[in-house]
Amino acid sequence: DIQMTQSPSVLPASVGDTVNITCRASHHIATYLSWYQQTAGIAPKLLIYSASTLQSGVPSRFSGSASGTVFTLTISGLQPEDFAAYYCQQSYSTSLTFGGGTKVEI
């Protein structure tokens, strides 16, 4: 299995901040990496795929990058609706895996 390790697990922040969430893969996954946002009690929403491609309709303050097996989700200028949990997911392996999640909280 490919393990996906996210950090931090909890990220205190304020409106207007720029925050970075990291996801590290245990093996090479090229750019087969997606990011999802989950607001409490609601199904996840796709934000980014292929490590850095923004899904249609997602605000441009969200961006993704990759460096080897380390992937970063950046939110530039946090908005109140961005306080949520974020998950990475690899699809390089036939066995998909999600990261442990990062909760962005006030």
Place this chain on the structure above:
Amino acid sequence: QITLKESGPTLAKPTQTLTLTCTFSGFSFSNNGVSVGWIRQPPGKALEWLALLYWDDDKRYSPSLTDRLTVTKDTSEDRVVLTLTNIDPADTGTYYCAHSDRRSFNWLDVFDVWGQGIKVTVSS
């Protein structure tokens, strides 16, 4: 517009077999690249991928659950069925089904539309 909706029991007993149905609309399972996945989330915990069923009937399962999981499709009814045998309280959580289309995402398995989820509690 693509929609998916999960249905099934919300309360089940240990050792039983859990059967969940995902009823979808807005896409055809006969299209090359299409798949439906199942993902669950224990209360307060992270997402866990369970299974993926492809347009060509190829199936993938989580290695930790492969001996307990089965996924099948009923194309005549636009449904995908997940069965989980010998359930345990650790199987409690919200179960989601989700749509994927490799043609839209550089041939990646990416979930772009999710159902609302169904909360399942396993308890005696």
